Amino acid sequence: MRIDSFGAPLMVSWQFTRECDLACLHCCTDSWPGGRLSDELAADEARRVAEQIASAEVPYVLFGGGEPALVPHFLDTAELLGHAGVYLKVESNGQRLSKQTLARLARLPMRSLQVSLDGVTQEAYGRLRPAASLQAAADCCRRVRDAGLPLEIAFAPTRFSLGEAEAVIERAAELRAFRFNTGALMRLGRAARLWDALEPSLQDYREFLRLLQRKEAELAGRMEFCYRPFHLREGVEEWLREPPGTLSVQADGKVRVSAVLASSCADLRKDSLAEAWDAYRAACGSPDVVSALKTVIYGDLLGHDSVRA
Numbered sequence: 360m361r362i363d364s365f366g367a368p369l370m371v372s373w374q375f376t377r378e379c380d381l382a383c384l385h386c387c388t389d390s391w392p393g394g395r396l397s398d399e400l401a402a403d404e405a406r407r408v409a410e411q412i413a414s415a416e417v418p419y420v421l422f423g424g425g426e427p428a429l430v431p432h433f434l435d436t437a438e439l440l441g442h443a444g445v446y447l448k449v450e451s452n453g454q455r456l457s458k459q460t461l462a463r464l465a466r467l468p469m470r471s472l473q474v475s476l477d478g479v480t481q482e483a484y485g486r487l488r489p490a491a492s493l494q495a496a497a498d499c500c501r502r503v504r505d506a507g508l509p510l511e512i513a514f515a516p517t518r519f520s521l522g523e524a525e526a527v528i529e530r531a532a533e534l535r536a537f538r539f540n541t542g543a544l545m546r547l548g549r550a551a552r553l554w555d556a557l558e559p560s561l562q563d564y565r566e567f568l569r570l571l572q573r574k575e576a577e578l579a580g581r582m583e584f585c586y587r588p589f590h591l592r593e594g595v596e597e598w599l600r601e602p603p604g605t606l607s608v609q610a611d612g613k614v615r616v617s618a619v620l621a622s623s624c625a626d627l628r629k630d631s632l633a634e635a636w637d638a639y640r641a642a643c644g645s646p647d648v649v650s651a652l653k654t655v656i657y658g659d660l661l662g663h664d665s666v667r668a
């Protein structure tokens with residue numbers, strides 16, 4: 360495996376909390392207001408993990424959730440990493456990211472501030488994200504740009520949102536996003552439980568892929584498109600060919616081998632980052648893990664087969 364030659368992860372994907380101010384129908388992490396895990400890492404524990412990430416010279420950390428900015432020690436953790444030269448990406452629903460928070464993030468080496476935008480009408484957006492305000496998300500996008508941060512727009516294709524996909528792409532370009540990020544809906548978390556109501560048809564996915572290809576050509580040089588691998592199954596197949604150098608850290612410090620497997624291979628509350636990295640690489644080569652991943656992707660647990668335009 361390529362990762363056997365790496366002394367540390369290339370990236371840490373840190374699901375910082377399961378707490379969220381929204382409870383979106385398509386949420387793949389099952390986050391919601393009150394969803395905070397009872398044993399999420401405390402401020403001093405998160406600091407210790409961040410210090411190890413920085414001293415191991417991991418180049419890139421992605422903060423996801425839940426809504427990471429709801430955690431009181433989120434900014435301190437991001438600043439510890441950023442001041443050590445670690446590049447950062449933060450994923451947000453854009454409902455409450457204040458100007459002050461964005462100003463602090465803007466002083467760090469930020470690769471991306473990603474805001475989810477799944478519609479251009481409150482009706483479509485609010486059906487997927489009950490109680491969320493499209494106006495608040497759009498205002499947040501403008502504040503991100505005003506703060507000088509690189510704006511990325513994420514779009515989740517569902518039966519409720521696909522009809523506005525082209526308009527969202529155009530809105531993203533108007534907002535001067537540098538990237539439009541999407542892919543097939545992931546059959547994980549709450550999305551898995553509501554799958555029959557959410558999953559687009561194969562025909563809708565084909566049209567969506569054609570739209571992405573057309574807009575990618577039209578907007579070349581203005582906005583990049585990120586949608587490959589498109590289907591989660593393709594991502595897992597890539598994983599099986601070459602396990603990624605990404606350590607996936609959960610809010611409670613557990614380290615997952617893959618987003619589609621619930622089991623963990625290490626616990627950063629007890630294990631050092633170096634031990635977790637060794638455990639991850641050992642798990643990647645484990646026949647049990649490979650077999651479990653093949654069961655997931657070939658056992659029809661992820662929805663439609665790979666979609667082609």
Ligand code: SF4
Pocket residue numbers: 379380381382383385386387388389390391424425426451452
């Ligand atoms: S999709 Fe994002 S914003 Fe919505 S509940 Fe999940 S974590 Fe929160």
